[in-house]
Amino acid sequence: MRSLPDGGLYPLAEKLGRFLKERGWMLATAESCTGGWVGEAVTAVSGSSAWYDRGFITYSNEAKQDMLGVSAETLAAFGAVSEATVREMARGALEHSRAQVTAAISGIAGPTGGTPEKPVGLVWFAWAFQDGRVEAEQRVFAGDRQSVRRQAVEYALQGVLRFL
Numbered sequence: 001m002r003s004l005p006d007g008g009l010y011p012l013a014e015k016l017g018r019f020l021k022e023r024g025w026m027l028a029t030a031e032s033c034t035g036g037w038v039g040e041a042v043t044a045v046s047g048s049s050a051w052y053d054r055g056f057i058t059y060s061n062e063a064k065q066d067m068l069g070v071s072a073e074t075l076a077a078f079g080a081v082s083e084a085t086v087r088e089m090a091r092g093a094l095e096h097s098r099a100q101v102t103a104a105i106s107g108i109a110g111p112t113g114g115t116p117e118k119p120v121g122l123v124w125f126a127w128a129f130q131d132g133r134v135e136a137e138q139r140v141f142a143g144d145r146q147s148v149r150r151q152a153v154e155y156a157l158q159g160v161l162r163f164l
Helices: 009-023 037-043 061-068 072-078 083-095 145-163
Strands: 027-031 052-057 101-107 122-129 134-140
Touching: 009 037, 009 145, 027 037, 027 083, 037 052, 037 145, 052 061, 052 083, 061 072, 061 083, 072 083, 083 101, 083 122, 083 134, 101 145, 122 145, 134 145
Parallel strands: 027 052, 027 101
Antiparallel strands: 101 122, 122 134
């Protein structure tokens, strides 16, 4: 078994993979503050190509618009770290992939970038499903940049399992 930066994510990704594979489903991810870490976690699992279709790393607002179809109006009105944006990211990942389920993440990992309304550690998540359902949640994680990002990856993976 290949070692991950945080080996605790491997069993979670492996469990998710078994769950998706049993159903014949594929996962796609749309990541901002995690920079592809969810994709790293799932592709560390041997055979993940059977259940992981693709990942979109959309760090800039332009990438969110170009790759996922997030509207400029949404970004201007609510910002990149918002429920509206992650919902559009999750739907866009579904529309631009062969997946039946997607996970989207956008947040402020820090140490800079926080405001009183959107503090460092704030992360928005959304999960979109082939039946049209989109679930969204926010969390505020404590810790340094690496810790916030790692917690976000874990929460995104747990969310797929929970909502399925």
